[in-house]
Amino acid sequence: MSRHIKFANIHNFRDIGGYATKDGRIVRWQRLYRADSLGWLAGPDLETFRALGVRTVIDLRHPFEVDRHGRVPDEHGLAYHNLPIEGRRWQFATFDEAEGVPRFLADRYLEVTEDGVDNLRTALETICRADSAPAVIHCAAGKDRTGLLTAMILAVAGVADDDIVADYELTGLATERFIADWRARHPDEELWPGFGLAPAEAMRLFLADLADRHGSVESYVTGVVGLSPDAVGELRAHLLTEPGPRG
Numbered sequence: 001m002s003r004h005i006k007f008a009n010i011h012n013f014r015d016i017g018g019y020a021t022k023d024g025r026i027v028r029w030q031r032l033y034r035a036d037s038l039g040w041l042a043g044p045d046l047e048t049f050r051a052l053g054v055r056t057v058i059d060l061r062h063p064f065e066v067d068r069h070g071r072v073p074d075e076h077g078l079a080y081h082n083l084p085i086e087g088r089r090w091q092f093a094t095f096d097e098a099e100g101v102p103r104f105l106a107d108r109y110l111e112v113t114e115d116g117v118d119n120l121r122t123a124l125e126t127i128c129r130a131d132s133a134p135a136v137i138h139c140a141a142g143k144d145r146t147g148l149l150t151a152m153i154l155a156v157a158g159v160a161d162d163d164i165v166a167d168y169e170l171t172g173l174a175t176e177r178f179i180a181d182w183r184a185r186h187p188d189e190e191l192w193p194g195f196g197l198a199p200a201e202a203m204r205l206f207l208a209d210l211a212d213r214h215g216s217v218e219s220y221v222t223g224v225v226g227l228s229p230d231a232v233g234e235l236r237a238h239l240l241t242e243p244g245p246r247g
Contacts, residue, residue: 041073055077059083141196168202
């Protein structure tokens with residue numbers, strides 16, 4: 001199966017299927033996707049999207065981002081949920097080069113786990129329902145907010161941290177395109193050093209810090225966010241499958 005799905009105007013659309021879980025199962029392909037902004041869907045890109053049979057879109061952006069950059073087209077039968085999970089806006093003036101980009105990003109992700117509990121719960125409960133699939137999670141770049149929620153889903157499904165980190169880091173393949181697009185739209189503005197980056201260490205720090213605070217990522221999701229055992233069971237039932245025969 002192809003993890004990366006090619007679009008003309010979307011740079012970071014990919015399937016999270018294929019990862020092994022600790023109990024020997026694997027994440028199903030074509031059940032859950034992650035992406036950058038779906039507001040760019042038009043023409044051939046919209047046809048590519050329709051061919052995936054997506055039923056549910058979870059848009060993690062702020063409403064002002066949706067108003068400014070658009071949302072997924074309103075198609076018959078497509079359930080759209082705008083669930084912003086970011087409370088505090090990023091203060092780039094506080095970026096410390098000595099601590100580095102990974103530490104700055106991990107700290108922002110931890111803020112989301114404090115501020116975004118209610119919408120994280122709604123997003124997770126929606127994704128846990130079998131009738132929501134295939135589903136797409138997205139934000140602006142499909143990197144930070146989307147990366148955080150995807151990490152939680154994979155952790156609850158039983159995927160190892162190394163694979164969660166590797167999935168997050170794949171966004172780095174789109175970094176050059178993100179930067180080129182941004183410079184075309186803001187030719188006179190300066191980028192902060194971490195723009196478009198998805199360093200593996202950022203996700204490692206985040207997963208470790210969340211586990212230090214709550215015992216494990218799953219404990220945070222079930223204890224603080226309040227995802228029920230039934231929801232976790234439904235997620236694993238529809239998102240996971242037994243590995244196919246070797247040969």
